[in-house]
Amino acid sequence: MFEGKNVLVTGSAHNVGFGMAKVFADYGATVFVHGPTAEETTAAAEALSAKGGRYIPVAADVRHEDEVARAFEFIAQQVGGLDVLINNACHLGLGHRFLDMPMDFFDDVLAVNLRGYALCAQLAARQMITRGGGAIVNIGSNTAGRALGDRAAYIASKGGVESLTRAIAVELGEHRIRVNCVIPGYIHTERWNTLTEEVKQRRWTNVPLGRESTPQDIGEAAAFLASDKAGNITGECLRVSGGIDIQLVPPDCAV
Numbered sequence: 001m002f003e004g005k006n007v008l009v010t011g012s013a014h015n016v017g018f019g020m021a022k023v024f025a026d027y028g029a030t031v032f033v034h035g036p037t038a039e040e041t042t043a044a045a046e047a048l049s050a051k052g053g054r055y056i057p058v059a060a061d062v063r064h065e066d067e068v069a070r071a072f073e074f075i076a077q078q079v080g081g082l083d084v085l086i087n088n089a090c091h092l093g094l095g096h097r098f099l100d101m102p103m104d105f106f107d108d109v110l111a112v113n114l115r116g117y118a119l120c121a122q123l124a125a126r127q128m129i130t131r132g133g134g135a136i137v138n139i140g141s142n143t144a145g146r147a148l149g150d151r152a153a154y155i156a157s158k159g160g161v162e163s164l165t166r167a168i169a170v171e172l173g174e175h176r177i178r179v180n181c182v183i184p185g186y187i188h189t190e191r192w193n194t195l196t197e198e199v200k201q202r203r204w205t206n207v208p209l210g211r212e213s214t215p216q217d218i219g220e221a222a223a224f225l226a227s228d229k230a231g232n233i234t235g236e237c238l239r240v241s242g243g244i245d246i247q248l249v250p251p252d253c254a255v
């Protein structure tokens with residue numbers, strides 16, 4: 001599905017991004033594995049390559065414009081430019097109640113989760129224009145639509161991701177660049193393994209399909225939206241959450 005295509009998955013040295021990188025490489029893409037440091041991106045690209053596929057490490061802190069610009073120059077030199085960008089790198093934004101949240105913390109979360117997405121999308125789109133088009137998929141979060149406590153900055157940033165998706169989809173359509181969003185619910189990451197069995201069981205009970213997503217589930221949705229199969233879809237947000245968001249209240253709260 002992506003033979004001859006060049007794909008950048010931001011934040012792909014671990015967890016969901018790592019799994020998505022594998023999905024795209026398995027579909028034939030050359031995948032740029034990205035993270036804030038050269039050490040971790042190199043290690044991740046080596047680990048992925050050991051399973052087959054073409055991976056190239058590229059490091060940049062998405063908060064810093066000069067570093068990101070250098071990373072995109074590197075991509076252009078290596079392969080001539082991007083066909084697909086998956087904006088995934090994130091600051092989890094944990095640890096502050098809103099009333100006590102330092103505004104520097106708020107700025108930092110948005111610098112990664114929203115400004116970082118816009119910056120990568122802008123630089124990617126400029127490369128895609130020279131290649132006759134492309135696709136951008138932004139990874140959002142279901143917390144943007146249904147909030148939780150203690151994560152105001154993260155949740156605000158993810159709401160912004162959905163709006164940014166539609167805003168740039170409108171502008172980039174004339175360049176044959178489609179922009180869409182995947183909205184995950186629970187995903188199985190390294191953090192999932194730290195949950196108690198009781199918490200896992202409660203979460204599964206609350207998901208109509210009975211399980212959390214895998215990084216591969218998110219990658220397959222992103223791959224569909226980035227592929228020619230979604231050739232007339234842009235500005236769309238696709239939920240991949242096992243249905244947890246479609247309920248009035250979760251079963252363990254139902255009365």
Ligand SMILES: NC(=O)c1ccc[n+]([C@@H]2O[C@H](COP(=O)([O-])OP(=O)(O)OC[C@H]3O[C@@H](n4cnc5c(N)ncnc54)[C@H](OP(=O)(O)O)[C@@H]3O)[C@@H](O)[C@H]2O)c1
Pocket residue numbers: 010011012013014015016017034035036037040060061062063087088089090091092112139140141142184185186187188189
């Ligand atoms: N996990 C879930 O249950 C869940 C649910 C809904 C939505 N999502 C979304 O899915 C995506 C992936 O989630 P995840 O759980 O895999 O997150 P994660 O484990 O925190 O991974 C995010 C990646 O982004 C990188 N990153 C952080 N700050 C960066 C920066 N300034 N510059 C460059 N890279 C940076 C991290 O690198 P370092 O590790 O080196 O900092 C990390 O590899 C996110 O967009 C998240 O919002 C996740």
